[in-house]
């Protein structure tokens with residue numbers, strides 16, 4: 001009996017993580033993060049890579065930006081994209097980014113359009 005309880009708990013944790021990843025992924029595109037940081041959060045010369053950075057680091061950065069702690073013009077610009085995010089949204093974005101599986105935009109289209117994407 002105790003083993004079954006543990007098993008159910010374990011599955012619940014897995015499902016919660018999966019939901020967090022999917023919500024974070026959705027937010028990453030819906031909140032325009034992808035337009036600067038790239039569709040695979042890979043970054044570019046002007047924008048930092050976010051994929052698979054440490055979750056504690058990403059969370060601190062986002063919460064600092066949200067609190068208006070900016071030390072440069074580019075950080076001020078970043079802040080306006082996160083000022084409306086709830087703690088849950090930040091958690092989901094951080095989970096998605098720190099566990100990024102490296103999908104590309106083509107894969108996203110396939111996933112969302114049922115294989116009819118370009």
Ligand code: HEC
Pocket residue numbers: 028031032033034035036037046047048049050053058061062072074075077078081082093
């Ligand atoms: C208009 C372009 C733009 C958009 C849109 C944008 N960012 Fe950024 N982001 C930047 C720039 C530029 C920086 C680097 C700021 C600096 O100089 O430290 C940055 C930095 C960050 C950092 C810190 C990374 C590091 O390694 O220091 C995180 C985390 C981040 N962005 C997450 C997001 C998320 C999540 C979103 C969407 C809600 C988003 N960004 C939307 C331009 C953008």
